[in-house]
Amino acid sequence: GQQLNQSPQSMFIQEGEDVSMNCTSSSIFNTWLWYKQDPGEGPVLLIALYKAGELTSNGRLTAQFGITRKDSFLNISASIPSDVGIYFCAGQRGNDKIIFGKGTRLHILP
Amino acid sequence: DGGITQSPKYLFRKEGQNVTLSCEQNLNHDAMYWYRQDPGQGLRLIYYSQIVNDFQKGDIAEGYSVSREKKESFPLTVTSAQKNPTAFYLCASSALYSGEQFFGPGTRLTVL
Numbered sequence: 001g002q003q004l005n006q007s008p009q010s011m012f013i014q015e016g017e018d019v020s021m022n023c024t025s026s027s028i029f030n031t032w033l034w035y036k037q038d039p040g041e042g043p044v045l046l047i048a049l050y051k052a053g054e055l056t057s058n059g060r061l062t063a064q065f066g067i068t069r070k071d072s073f074l075n076i077s078a079s080i081p082s083d084v085g086i087y088f089c090a091g092q093r094g095n096d097k098i099i100f101g102k103g104t105r106l107h108i109l110p
Numbered sequence: 111d112g113g114i115t116q117s118p119k120y121l122f123r124k125e126g127q128n129v130t131l132s133c134e135q136n137l138n139h140d141a142m143y144w145y146r147q148d149p150g151q152g153l154r155l156i157y158y159s160q161i162v163n164d165f166q167k168g169d170i171a172e173g174y175s176v177s178r179e180k181k182e183s184f185p186l187t188v189t190s191a192q193k194n195p196t197a198f199y200l201c202a203s204s205a206l207y208s209g210e211q212f213f214g215p216g217t218r219l220t221v222l
Binding site for chain 1: 143150151152153155158168200202207209210211212213214215216218
């Protein structure tokens, strides 16, 4: 079946650093979504992207819908301790159910 | 407040027993989903429902059963046929065909 390749699998960064992660697929998607999961909680939607080339921000987060429609990127600027968690990308084709990537675990070093 | 609730947060069961996990939403969403998450792993779809009295198997439905008798409720039963039931179970809901899913807080099931 369809798969999303999310990278990196984990990141260890210093507080204040910028973060970049991405998601790629061999298939085209019409919608890209980014979720964040805090430890022991359910994921929360951060950003939804609906148009190729779209660049959307949510506070310190910025996500882009790749022009080929086969990838998406999430950037976090000036990381803070509460950014710790797992970030999931998800893609959707038409009205199909969404497919999740395996997540990027973000760790922030004191 | 609108939202999606799961109960209980932690659940312990003996091997061989069936157990039912609760999921309720008051967001008026047509679609509801159950996911399983293992330590260090992503989200795997167990079952989903787009309308009352109808549901479809996801990627790992074996050993699980669901019902959708009311729009607001989508309980998941983990049966004794599920080989490795210990996991974190997440319920979600969305508008029909939307990828914007709202997740509950999860139930951590431990089978002893």
